[in-house]
Amino acid sequence: MSRSMHLFIDTKSSLATLAQEVSSLLRINLQRRADAHETWYEYDDATTVLTLGTHDFENDRDMNFEDYRYDIELRALNLDTPEEREQRLADLVKVVYQKLKATQKYPLLLVDDLQVKLAEFSPQLAVVMPTPT
Numbered sequence: 001m002s003r004s005m006h007l008f009i010d011t012k013s014s015l016a017t018l019a020q021e022v023s024s025l026l027r028i029n030l031q032r033r034a035d036a037h038e039t040w041y042e043y044d045d046a047t048t049v050l051t052l053g054t055h056d057f058e059n060d061r062d063m064n065f066e067d068y069r070y071d072i073e074l075r076a077l078n079l080d081t082p083e084e085r086e087q088r089l090a091d092l093v094k095v096v097y098q099k100l101k102a103t104q105k106y107p108l109l110l111v112d113d114l115q116v117k118l119a120e121f122s123p124q125l126a127v128v129m130p131t132p133t
Contacts, residue, residue, distance in 0.1 A: 003075070003085075003086075003089065003112075003113050004073050004074060004075045005073075005074045005075075005089060005092075005093045005111065005112055006071055006072065006073050006074070006110075006111045006114060007071070007072040007093070007096060007097055007100070007108060007109070007110050007111075008055070008065060008067075008070070008071050008108065008109040008110075008111070009068055009069070009070045009071075009072065009107070009108055010067060010068045010069050010070070010106060010107040011069060011105070011106050015039065015040075015041070015052070015053065015054065016032075018052065018070060019032070019041040019052055021103075022041075022052060022072070022100075023041075023043075025099045025100065025103070026043075026050075026095070026096065026099060028043045028050070029043065030043050030050075030052060031043070038053060038054065039053070040052060040054075041053065046078055047076055047078050047079055047088055048074075048075070048076060048077075048092055049073075049074070049075045049077065050072060050073070050074050050075075050096070051073045052070060052071070052072050053070065053071060054070060054071070055068075055070070055071040057071070057114070060114075062117055063111055063114075063117050064109070065109070067107070067109075068107065068109055074089060074092050074093055075089065076089040076092065093110065097110050097119065101121050104123045104124065105123060106121075107120075107121065108120065108121040
């Protein structure tokens with residue numbers, strides 16, 4: 001069974017704009033995908049799948065999914081052992097979370113397999129001090 005991590009993001013930006021920013025930050029090429037019900041963006045390589053789209057998860061315990069407009073789902077695959085998959089997923093999640101956090105632009109919620117909250121981040125509001133006269 002493939003385990004996934006989810007990074008929920010809140011922004012007023014469109015999905016296309018967010019996909020462009022995530023692509024640039026991670027230096028990957030997110031491809032637009034669509035079916036009859038939704039549009040999302042996806043990146044995959046030999047060991048990684050990253051999808052970005054909207055979600056319809058409801059709040060659960062201390063995880064307020066409804067506060068976040070978008071969801072990045074991360075999965076590792078095609079590795080020989082469960083330990084290798086776990087390590088690849090952990091490395092991937094760390095990079096994606098840290099890069100998005102460093103922008104100081106987005107509220108973030110990092111969740112393991114939609115069951116355990118791992119981290120939450122809210123950007124600090126910049127306080128503009130008046131210039132003394």
